[in-house]
Amino acid sequence: MAKILVVDDHPQIVRLLQRVLQTDAHEVIAASDGEEALRKVHQEGPALVILDVTMPKMNGYEVLRELKSDPATQQIPVIMLSGRDQEIEMNHGLQLGADWYVPKPFRPGDILTLTRRFLEAAPA
Amino acid sequence: MAGIHDPTRLAAMRPLPLLDGDEQALDRAVLLAARILDTPTAPVKLIEEDGEALLDLAGMAMKAIELRHLARERQRPPTEPAAPPNVQRSVNEPEARRDEAMRASLSMLRHELGQPLTVIQGFRELIFGGNLSHEEIKEYAAEIFKEATHLADMIARTRDLDRSSGEACPA
Numbered sequence: 001m002a003k004i005l006v007v008d009d010h011p012q013i014v015r016l017l018q019r020v021l022q023t024d025a026h027e028v029i030a031a032s033d034g035e036e037a038l039r040k041v042h043q044e045g046p047a048l049v050i051l052d053v054t055m056p057k058m059n060g061y062e063v064l065r066e067l068k069s070d071p072a073t074q075q076i077p078v079i080m081l082s083g084r085d086q087e088i089e090m091n092h093g094l095q096l097g098a099d100w101y102v103p104k105p106f107r108p109g110d111i112l113t114l115t116r117r118f119l120e121a122a123p124a
Numbered sequence: 125m126a127g128i129h130d131p132t133r134l135a136a137m138r139p140l141p142l143l144d145g146d147e148q149a150l151d152r153a154v155l156l157a158a159r160i161l162d163t164p165t166a167p168v169k170l171i172e173e174d175g176e177a178l179l180d181l182a183g184m185a186m187k188a189i190e191l192r193h194l195a196r197e198r199q200r201p202p203t204e205p206a207a208p209p210n211v212q213r214s215v216n217e218p219e220a221r222r223d224e225a226m227r228a229s230l231s232m233l234r235h236e237l238g239q240p241l242t243v244i245q246g247f248r249e250l251i252f253g254g255n256l257s258h259e260e261i262k263e264y265a266a267e268i269f270k271e272a273t274h275l276a277d278m279i280a281r282t283r284d285l286d287r288s289s290g291e292a293c294p295a
Contacts (some may be wrong), residue, residue, distance in 0.1 A: 079187030083238030
């Protein structure tokens, strides 16, 4: 069981991911914009972040840049979610340090597989 | 873990290909959407009976809409500004610009459709996976119903757009 931060401004997507991640008994915390996401990362110290790209206030790329430039948070794996699936978008996220990029629509089973993989690979 | 430029890794992240589009996909999707809106039964029953068809049709509709965008962009004359006479421009440049505009518009379209499709596909997978309480099934079915309606509305708007542009520019 791990603490996972889900960041998306669509409440249905957050609810979907919460329910999916409950399958593995993870504790899910949620944020609906980039600023709230950064606050919760520092307050809650999640083991993994699932981060949407298009959001109000700060977009996912800006949040990612902050996370990966801070030594306190740069080790946290980040899975990006996006409806924009052009190669240039994927490369941009990966170059900023995202660990994986999942285009929408995604299958819940794929998210579970990825979270298991990253949580198992995370340093103890 | 593989490097960020590893093509295998990038390929693995691509979405699964949509179903092949066919010319009647959009009409079938609209008909199904109309049936959903007119059906007086509970959303749970609809999901049981039409969940699979809805997903298939949503995928085909998306492909059909993409194909229409593609055709429209190809018909559009290039908006290339006149080049100075002493500058030799590549003959492929306007085409490249059109292709770029088309890719951008398809990306926007995917973004727009990605949200309802994720919700429909995701909650449906949960419902059919079992292990949900009756209350959860009702709640998630209602979400599917809501997003299916949203999707149907988007498809209908695209169709209206097609119709009005066809009237404005008869073939």
